[in-house]
Amino acid sequence: xxxxxxxxxxxxxxxxxxxxxxxxxxxxxxxxxxxxxxxxxxxxxxxxxxxxxxxxxxxxxxxxxxxxxxxxxxxxxxxxxxxxxxxxxxxxxxxxxxxxxxxxxxxxxxxxxxxxxxxxxxxxxxxxxxxxxxxxxxxxxxxxxxxxxxxxxxxxxxxxxxxxxxxxxxxxxxxxxxxxxxxxxxxxxxxx
Numbered sequence: 001x002x003x004x005x006x007x008x009x010x011x012x013x014x015x016x017x018x019x020x021x022x023x024x025x026x027x028x029x030x031x032x033x034x035x036x037x038x039x040x041x042x043x044x045x046x047x048x049x050x051x052x053x054x055x056x057x058x059x060x061x062x063x064x065x066x067x068x069x070x071x072x073x074x075x076x077x078x079x080x081x082x083x084x085x086x087x088x089x090x091x092x093x094x095x096x097x098x099x100x101x102x103x104x105x106x107x108x109x110x111x112x113x114x115x116x117x118x119x120x121x122x123x124x125x126x127x128x129x130x131x132x133x134x135x136x137x138x139x140x141x142x143x144x145x146x147x148x149x150x151x152x153x154x155x156x157x158x159x160x161x162x163x164x165x166x167x168x169x170x171x172x173x174x175x176x177x178x179x180x181x182x183x184x185x186x187x188x189x190x191x192x
Contacts, residue, residue, distance in 0.1 A: 002117070003103055003138070003161075007168065010143060011030075013143060014150060015038070018042075021067075022070070024045075024060065025173075026073025027048065030073050030077075032172065035172065036168070039173055039174070041186065041187035043184075044180060045180065047177070050081075051081030052081060053071050054098055057096055058091060058093060062093055064095075064188070068095050069095055070097050070151070072099050074102070078122060085126050088131070088156050097155055097156070097157040098158050099161060100122055100158075100160045102161065104117030121136075123136045123158055131157065132157065134159065135149050136162065137160070137161045137162065146159045147159075
């Protein structure tokens with residue numbers, strides 16, 4: 001285990017002064033982390049579809065080029081959707097950032113180690129796939145600059161935050177799919 005950053009602190013910093021930021025929260029713990037930072041109509045949390053967060057973010061970024069899109073996901077989910085990085089790099093949306101909370105384990109299924117703890121460098125993979133900017137924060141003093149990259153850099157942007165494997169209490173956001181879709185669409189001004 002190489003990470004020591006606090007997942008809730010990193011997530012709160014990513015969402016501080018969010019304005020009209022569209023947020024896709026990946027399956028499991030990233031969803032609880034986003035909810036702990038404050039429920040918001042422009043949060044779209046995944047309750048399933050492991051590996052889909054990055055592609056949902058891509059769809060939003062392409063559909064709404066006028067809005068910044070931030071995907072907050074975990075290393076296990078991003079590893080499952082590794083091919084999405086190539087698609088995103090090829091599409092090259094300037095308004096998309098992906099922030100991976102990397103604790104080097106599958107937190108939802110028993111803390112089994114993921115490939116990131118065995119040498120897979122997700123930021124290097126994203127760079128090889130054509131992401132314009134990539135970064136990795138290993139220490140607290142690197143978080144601020146990495147958060148700023150996610151929030152403002154012309155993308156696509158990919159950042160890894162090496163978090164500890166601590167398991168904070170769950171903060172469960174709404175989990176009814178129709179409600180989440182309806183409120184997200186309403187917040188975007190989409191009727192029907």
